[in-house]
Amino acid sequence: MEKQFYFLIILALLVMLVAGIFLWLDFNRQAEESLPGVSFEPSENYIIKETSEGTIVENKSAGISFKVPEGWTADKEQIGIDEWIINILSPDAEVNESGLLIEGCGVSAEVVYHKLTADAAQERIEDPERFSNEISGNYEIIEISGHYALKTTLERPEWGRSIIIEIPIEDKIYMFDTRFLPEEIERCSQEFEEFLKVISIY
Secondary structure: OHHHHHHHHHHHHHHHHHHHHHHHHHHHHHHHHHOOOOEEOOHHHOEEEEEOOEEEEEEOOOOEEEEOOOOOEEEEEEEEOOEEEEEEEOOOOEEOOOOOEEEOOEEEEEEEEOHHHHHHHHHHHHOHHHHHHHOOOEEEEEEEOOEEEEEEEEEEOOOEEEEEEEEEEOOEEEEEEEEEOHHHHHHHHHHHHHHHHOEEEO
16 A cells, blocks of 8 residues: 555656646747747846946946946846847836836846847838838937947836837847936937947947
């Protein structure tokens, strides 16, 4: 009777193990299907360091570095499967449970590898007028660290202004996005413009 009891325990553990493996494989398959061919820079490639010039974020693998505004913080955050971003927040910034900025100023930065997305951004940089009707906001072409970038602006009185910056280079897209709350548009937009000036892509 005791041997049978242990046999049943071992059998149950094996069933759970096999079921877990199948669930894990199915989870990964669904993730790959939802974002086919997309990859991201891993957390360990982002180095946040204090220097005599202030806080610097650098990713040598992706070839990018930028200075964090004085008094602001920079932290890594996982937002998806193997997807990491850098959150740069002002001292008075607050976010809700969903990670949405509800007070102060903030910027999120990430590096994405996906040829189709990079090509789509490049097409809009080359001919923004052609794609101007596809969004309720507007496209603008700017230059960052010697590279052309696509600036997408969306604005609504009730929630403020959102800006996405995409810098496509080959199969890689450097992305920066921010939200200016209605009462913070002037201050945060100035901070964001200054932040863009200290981005170095090499």
